[in-house]
Amino acid sequence: MIDNPNQKIYSAPNIVGYYAQLSQLQPAEQTIINLLQHQLSTMTMLDIGVGGGRTTKHFFPIVGQYIGIDYCPQMITACKKRFSAFSESISLEVGDARKLSQFNDNFFDFILFSFNGIDYISHGDRLKVFQEINRVGKSGGYFFFSTHNLQGIEKEFNWQKNLSFNPITTYVNLVMFALFRWFNPSLTSEKLTNSPYLIIRDESHNFRLQTYYIRPLEQIKQLQEYFSEIKIYSWKNGLDITDEIELLSQSDMWIYYLCMIR
Known part of the structure; x- marks a missing residue:
């Protein structure tokens, strides 16, 4: 399954090189590590859209089992090179969030789809991703992702x-x-x-990417079929947003969602 316009851009050597040198967590990502710190060591984790390994650096040392996938072979090659010294303890492979057929049902305790990776596929494919994550994730496990905020x-x-x-x-x-x-x-x-x-088409990579933007309340509606206990976090400070009025006025360009898998 290929989204040609966006995937071609992500496969370009200069774009791969850019993602291969990133290393910092976003504030909301650090919030989730702090929130789940007592559980992560026993969790099997799927890191979707791993890119050049920005999140790999932080998560693979603290989870029970780490698997990272990306739909661009070039990204996986770069990530493997970056973490070649840990090849025996990190599983990195080409994979597409829309069809996770290589994984069994109810397999993962924690699934991450960071850096708005879910925003570079179509609306219909986005819904397929939620369905697949529900399938491969354990009931009571966690799904954490970020997405662009239309507001x-x-x-x-x-x-x-x-x-x-x-x-x-x-x-x-x-x-x-x-x-x-x-x-x-x-x-x-x-x-x-x-x-x-x-x-x-926003400024990302010189206006070349087609990016999905969604309102927070609409995003919650999409998630409710497959997930429960949906919590929302600010991109800028990592704090949770619990008030609906605050949510409706939220103008962060990204928003993070933590969901419990049904």
Whole structure:
């Protein structure tokens, strides 16, 4: 199963090299490590969209069994090279979150899909991912992922909010705004306001990626068929968001979701 436009970009040598040098966790990822610290040592973990191994560095030493997959063979090659000294204790393989047929039902205690990897497939395929994760994850296990927040892009769509007292900042912001409008000619304020989710070409990798953006309440609806006890965390500070009013006004560009598998 191949999403040609996005997968081709992720397979490019310069993009693979970029992800192979990343090493820092996001605040919400550190929050989850802290939250599950007493359970991780006994957990079998699936790290989806592992890329160049950013999350591998942090998770494989502390979980019971670690398996990392990516749908780009070039990423897996880079990741294996990065962790060649630990090849006997890390399992890294090419795999697609939309069809995890190489794994048995009820196999994983903890499944991670980080860096918004789920946002680079179609809407229908996104729902297949949730179904597959429900299948391979153990009941009572955890699924943790991040996704782009449609509410966050609304701020970027208003050119006046790109103005700054610093003329250089204003110039850069307005250039990016102009490029954003150029690459999304059909996107209107009305469409942005009324849509539960949209496919948008944002600035990621020079506007080459087609990225899925979704409103938090819509994301919760998608998850409820397969998951329970859905918790939401801020990208910027890693704190949980428990108030619906706060959630509706949340403008972080990314949001993290922690779900319990049914």
